[in-house]
Amino acid sequence: MKPELAIFGFVALASATILWDGRFSDYSTAADFDKWSWSNQVGQYQTYIYGNLHGETASSWLTLGSQFKNPATSAEAQGAKVKLNASFTWNGGPMLRTELIPQTMSSLSGHLYFHVSLQIPTVNAPDPAYEHQIVFWEGHFADIKYGQLSVKGTWYNFILETGSPGGLWVSTGSSLLQKVFTGSLNGNGGTDWHIGALRLPVNGQTQQITETDIYYSGIYVEDSGPTTQP
Numbered sequence: 001m002k003p004e005l006a007i008f009g010f011v012a013l014a015s016a017t018i019l020w021d022g023r024f025s026d027y028s029t030a031a032d033f034d035k036w037s038w039s040n041q042v043g044q045y046q047t048y049i050y051g052n053l054h055g056e057t058a059s060s061w062l063t064l065g066s067q068f069k070n071p072a073t074s075a076e077a078q079g080a081k082v083k084l085n086a087s088f089t090w091n092g093g094p095m096l097r098t099e100l101i102p103q104t105m106s107s108l109s110g111h112l113y114f115h116v117s118l119q120i121p122t123v124n125a126p127d128p129a130y131e132h133q134i135v136f137w138e139g140h141f142a143d144i145k146y147g148q149l150s151v152k153g154t155w156y157n158f159i160l161e162t163g164s165p166g167g168l169w170v171s172t173g174s175s176l177l178q179k180v181f182t183g184s185l186n187g188n189g190g191t192d193w194h195i196g197a198l199r200l201p202v203n204g205q206t207q208q209i210t211e212t213d214i215y216y217s218g219i220y221v222e223d224s225g226p227t228t229q230p
Contacts, residue, residue, distance in 0.1 A: 016227065019112065020044070020104045022195070022219035023076035024064055030080075033058035036103065046101040049196070051088030061088065061098045069217040070117040070155040072174030072230045079217035084126075084197050086209040094207055099196030102221075109188045111163030113226035116195065117218040118144075122152045124213040126199070133198040134214055135160075141187035142168075146214075157218065157230040162189035169226065176228040195219060 022044050027033065034057045036047045047058035061083045069079030082098055090097045102108065116135055126132045126146045135144035135158070142160055157177055159169035166185050169177040197214055201207055218230055 016225040017223045018220050019106045019223055020102050020108060020221045022100075022102060022221075023073075023217075024069075024078050024080050024219075025076045027064055027078075030059035030062045030064050031057075033062055041103055044103055046103050049090075049097060049099045049101070049194075051090060051096070051098065056087065062100075068215040070119070070157070070173075070230055072155070073117065073218045076217065079215055081121075082196050082214050082216060083124075084199060084212040090198075094201040096199040096209070097197065099194045099198065101195075102191050102193055104191060106221075107190060108193070108221055109162070109190045111166075111223075112161075112189055113169075113222050113224075114160040114162065114189060114193060115158070115218055115220050115222070115227070116144075116160075116216065117155055117157045117230055119155045119215040119217075120146060120152045121213050121215060124211050125152050126197070126212045126214070127208065127210075129202060129208075131200040132212075132214075133194075133200075134196070136194050136198070137187060137189060138192040138194065139187050142185040155217070155230070159226050159228075160185065160189070161226070162187065169228070171228075171230065174230060177226070177230070178228075 033047050036043050050061050063081040064078050066078050068081045084096050088096045088098050132146040133143050155173050157171045161167045167179055168181040169179050171177040
């Protein structure tokens, strides 16, 4: 590589701006999530979606701790455990959902990089008989889903690159993310980005509901780069 190209690459990386930072270091306890409301839009997340028992608080389904973050991520002190159980039926069921949505004045649209790391734990893992949408936009033009081939106890790192050229970046553990797909995600992203779990029922079968946990870490959106270190 020519020296001038190496210098240019360094400058481009250094100038990346984080447009929205959803990492959990600014939250002291899960009770901080309960401070958000439509009349008091504070913090990094909107927390109005957690089933339909409206007396519930966001802290009833969110737990913070260093044990819930990707150890490879040095930029945050803790991650979040998101819980699903029988309390979180959506509008009377049978769908279950508990989700976080960015609280920001930025549109988060165009050519951007949406970062998220997640782990399916070995305890209280989702039932693969059900479809779990665990990262998605409301338009569902790009979803991350849990399935039967998912490996429990492994940290998966993703970058969803919206706009043009767009694409998907992936790695596990502490490995640098690599681009595995280049092309349109059929949408430009935006603030209606859901981090959490939406569980769909199995047609014709009685719901079997036990507690399900998913760990999340390293959530943010940047305008260039991307940063490939988890």
